[in-house]
Amino acid sequence: MRRCWSCRRCCSLRCAARFVAVVVVVVVVLVLKPDLAPDAVNKALQRCTDRESKKLLQNLCHNYTRGLIAGPLCSPLCSKMTIIYEQCLGHGNKIALKARWTDRWIVLKASKESTMAYYVPWNRNDHTIIMTTNEVARWVYDFVVSEVNPYPIDMAFLHDRLLSNLVTKGGNYSRAAVESLWSVLQQGEFLKLFLLAGNKHIPDVYGWCGHMYAMEYTPIGDAFRRLKLRHTMSWKSRVKIGLSFLEMVRSFKETQYGELSLCDVQETNFGLRTSDFTVQAIDIDLALLPQTRSNFVSQAEKCTKDSECDFFDCVAYCNYKTNNCTSQMKSSNFQNFCHDIFKTKYFVNQGLLEEAPHNVAHELGEILTKCASVPPNSTVKFPETYYSDLYNRLHSLLSKESQ
Template sequence: MWRSLRGALRCLGVKVCRRSALLVILLWLASWLFLNGLVFVHRNMFSDFCTDHKSKEILQRVCAEYQQGVLTGDLCEDLCVAGRVEYKRCLYYENGKKVMAASWRGVPIVLKSKLENFSSYEALTLLEYQDAAGGAGGEEELSPLDVVFYATLEIKNSLGLETGANLTLPRLWGQKLKENERTYSRAELASLWALLQQEEYTFLRVLQDLTHHVAKILGSCGHFYAVEYLAAGHAWDQYIFSLDELMLSSSPNPWSGQEKIINARDMVPRVALSFLEMVEHFENDFSHSLHLCDIKPENFAIRKDLTVVAIDVDMAFFEPKMRDILEQNCTSDNDCNFFDCISKCDKAKNRCGPKRKNSNLQVICEKIFRPWFSPTLLGAKAGLPLQVALQRAVQECAEIDGGEDAQRTRAVREQLKDLLVELSQEDTGHQGEGQEHKMRRVHTALHF
């Protein structure tokens, strides 16, 4: 009997041990998964957490690579040696993009890069070929024509455009190169190539000489480029743009001490006129229409002369690339919405149409103008005949399909323009001021 009892206890002990071992293994596995999950969440949630400490570390690495001869640019000497670039604060990190505020020789600027590290950008194939040739006992020099050829391919890939014969390296890159220099250093080529892989840099660099409605690039160091600091819009501000921030921007002040300083309410019709000018310019003055697919206050800014400027153009596309983006598989019209750019679903083919259904003007009327000229914001003036006519015009503008009736769209735009000019005259009390607010067309074309 005792033997049977000992056997039973031994069997029970084995079962308990096995269960305990299994529980320990399961507990260890659950702990491992939990800890790895925490690490994953931490990396994803806090890798884009904007801090001054991390921003300064990033710039220190840029300067270290500049000292090593890995990268260069017309901003590097002042940033890394002379101390003429003063870091101010971190603005935001988003999906790897780093954006910081600084001042360059006393002028406010914004430093940007799509990726944090210079090494994260794809290396220029020409440099790898040059290394192979050098290793084989030969030395291949790169002419500007070689670089322009590769730059042309990159621009075509990022913007969906062809480039013309007037494309030159200094135009793409702000580096002050000697006119008689026929070759470029490895650091110059690598830095240029890292910049060209950033769609926003390429977009701004190509367009800034052709329109005053995009932010100006002032310089670069490696993969970071500096743009002018402007008064950006805020969704929570009823007037979108702050006059206090406007005075801090780096753009020149067109008003002298003898002239009237405008208030926020006076500013609205003038800025609205500049929005209309920007829309007309983007639609008609380039070889392809430019589509803005993320229209919100934060993506625009104003200079001190109240010119509207597109400052975040990651979601701006010329017509050829816009068509490629829109033409996707679909089962309903909802599948054909690409942020603020939408098209229709052809249910017979289950494909979205390549032509955009709405327009830049329609979205701006809906998201910018309608809140501006609402009865809530206008207050006691909301019932005045001019204000009522303006509200109706804005409502019609927000509801029109830009791709269906071009003539009607032009008529609505002209009506808005006339009403805004009249409102601007009424608010300022200067009858002759309307001429100053007529649309300023820049008669240059972007022929790629």
């Protein structure tokens, strides 16, 4: 279904008109008040309030006290009250709330769709005890395997990270426990956070309560608010951040479940740990593992050009003979970072690696221009080593500049 794969396209004039109106407002703010732009734009688009955020948490805890939901975070959030709400970060397609849990900041997240209902993929009328531990283990294992196929999953890993957090009664799980686990597993970001635990470029996930899960809070660094860049970050600091992005490229290419493709590359989807300049991908809803990427390709309608095989920043080739989208990617994380993070994007944003010192400006500009480009179509392909050579050149240059 092209509507699923190419979901950025507006399907009506009304949608297009609304988009243009938003763009006009944003551009006016950016031009007239560039120093206020990020906060003003975020507030205008998010429209989230403390009142509705607190009400959401109250409803969550009310369902917990009624025995309708469960999870390892329910007690600290609703009973012990060691998780304290701080502020709303967003109420778009995903709810994001900043909170304090004893000595650390966390983000409570939930997909809007996941708040609609709790359900499990079987029909049971018993609202108390519904599944044995072995039944749940097999169900979770089969579900996760279907998401990462053909890469193997360790059952012990699933047990230690997921199932051991569920409270059992006589060797069984309650309906509330199983439905709550199901509701978070259905949220793609939670599953990827869980599977990629231990990767320093991925925030830690701490647990869940009902449909809401908690993850490590990593703030969006001022370096990613590119209008302010030249006033807030030294060149050497920006170089260190650039190196962290390159480390992320390598790290995501070599996960144990195949390459993780970031399909929504924009600065607000990355956080910065300032203590060591480590960049983290803090919003991976639109990050695809190979199996999910393959599923999207198989759903795509007939294509006549590569742009009809795109999913946000992830672009695949169109096979002109069969008019089908292929699983071969035209874009990559490295190419997207060069195009959307390192270089100037549009006329209002300042790229992370722009305005370099004169001694490296020419060479760096040449590398960024080349690595930001993609082949025009499937009949014109760059050599196999094209991007790897550019990656090595850029990494070498930035490593010298970081000294």
